[in-house]
Amino acid sequence: MATARSIASLSLGFGLVSIPVRLYSATEGSATVHFNLLSKEGERVKQQYVSASDPTKVVPRSEMVKGYEFEKDRFVIFKPEELKALEEGASHLIDIVAFIPADAVDPIYYDKPYFLAPDKRGGKPYNLLKKAMLESGRCALAKWAWKSKQYPVQVRAKEEGLILQQLLYADEVRSLEDLEIEQLEPSASELKLALQLIDQIAQESYDPAMFEDEEKKRILAAIDAKIAGEEIVAPEHPEDTATGQVIDLAEMLKASLARNSAAGPKARPAAAKASASPPAVTPLRNVSSKAKRAPKATEKAVPAPARARMKK
Numbered sequence: 001m002a003t004a005r006s007i008a009s010l011s012l013g014f015g016l017v018s019i020p021v022r023l024y025s026a027t028e029g030s031a032t033v034h035f036n037l038l039s040k041e042g043e044r045v046k047q048q049y050v051s052a053s054d055p056t057k058v059v060p061r062s063e064m065v066k067g068y069e070f071e072k073d074r075f076v077i078f079k080p081e082e083l084k085a086l087e088e089g090a091s092h093l094i095d096i097v098a099f100i101p102a103d104a105v106d107p108i109y110y111d112k113p114y115f116l117a118p119d120k121r122g123g124k125p126y127n128l129l130k131k132a133m134l135e136s137g138r139c140a141l142a143k144w145a146w147k148s149k150q151y152p153v154q155v156r157a158k159e160e161g162l163i164l165q166q167l168l169y170a171d172e173v174r175s176l177e178d179l180e181i182e183q184l185e186p187s188a189s190e191l192k193l194a195l196q197l198i199d200q201i202a203q204e205s206y207d208p209a210m211f212e213d214e215e216k217k218r219i220l221a222a223i224d225a226k227i228a229g230e231e232i233v234a235p236e237h238p239e240d241t242a243t244g245q246v247i248d249l250a251e252m253l254k255a256s257l258a259r260n261s262a263a264g265p266k267a268r269p270a271a272a273k274a275s276a277s278p279p280a281v282t283p284l285r286n287v288s289s290k291a292k293r294a295p296k297a298t299e300k301a302v303p304a305p306a307r308a309r310m311k312k
Helices: 080-088 123-136 188-200 214-227 249-262 270-275 306-310
Strands: 008-014 017-025 066-071 074-078 093-101 110-118 138-146 149-158 161-167
Touching: 008 123, 008 138, 017 123, 074 080, 093 149, 110 123, 123 138, 123 149, 123 161, 138 161, 188 249
Parallel strands: 008 093
Antiparallel strands: 008 017, 017 110, 066 074, 093 138, 110 161, 138 149, 149 161
C-alpha cells in the first residue's frame, strides 16, 4: 500500500487546548470494472461542452470559468484565485462542542471518515485526549469547515489513534416513518425459531476481510471469456421470480436451521469459500457484433490481465 499522505493541517480544539493535527483519508476507492463508450465502429468518442445559446459553438476547457447564478440566467464570475481564497478562508479548527457516549450517534448519519494524526508538538495533548475519551467511553461532537461547507463531525478514539467522521445534517437523512411500514407482530414460535437461526450464524465481531467483491470477479471472468471469443448471454435469476405463494414462515425457518446444521458448525463466510476455487464464468449479454472470434486450434488466446485492463 502506498505511503499515506496528509491532505490538510488542522487544529483540534479541546477547551482552551489547541492540538495540531494532520488529516488523512481513511478510505480508498476500489477500482471498478470500466467500460469505454465507443462508436458502433469500435472507435473512442469524446465529450464536448457547447454553448447553451449556440449548440454549434464548442467551448474548450481552457476557456471555461466558474460563476454563481444569483438571478435567472445572471451570473457573477469568479477567478480561479478567488475560488481558492474562498476555500482557504475556511477555519482550520475542528471545534469540539460536546462529549457524548461513544455509541450515541446512529450510523445512518455517518458520512466520509478520516484519520487524525498529531502534527509537530501535538503528540502529548493528542494522546491525552485519546486516553481520556477511551476511559470515559465518550466521543466528541465538533464543527468543521471543509471545501466550502461546514460539517458536524464526530471524533472518536481507538487505541491506534483518532478518527474524524463527517456526519450528515438532520435534513439530509430521510425518516423510516415516511414509508409507513406496516407493523406486524410475529408469533412466539416464529420469534423463537428466528432467534435460534440468528444464534446459529452469530459472530462476536466484524471482520472486513471476510468479504470480497465477487461481482467484480464475475464480470472480469466474463470479460476474459469475451476476449477469448465466447458468446456472452444474460444469466437467469430464479430468485427474482415472484411466485405469489403464501409462505409458511415457521417451516421456512425450520428448513433454514436444518440446512445450516447439515453444513456443519459455524460454516466459513461465503467470501472465504469463494476464494478457495476460481469463480465460475457467469455469462453476460452480448454487447458487440464485432467481437473477436475464437482462436483456431493452432493459436493461443491470450486474454489481457484483468488488473491491467482496469487501470486503463
